[in-house]
Amino acid sequence: MDISNSLDIKSPNSLQNSVLVEPKIISST
Secondary structure, eight states, X not given: OHHHHHHXXXXXXXXXXXXXXXXXXXXXX
8 A cells, every 4th residue: 555655754653644644645646
């Protein structure tokens, strides 16, 4: 999944960031 990859590049230690990035990617799609 690209979402996981994006998180790894942005901040693998920030799980909360995942929640913010997830909806962002979905909206962008």
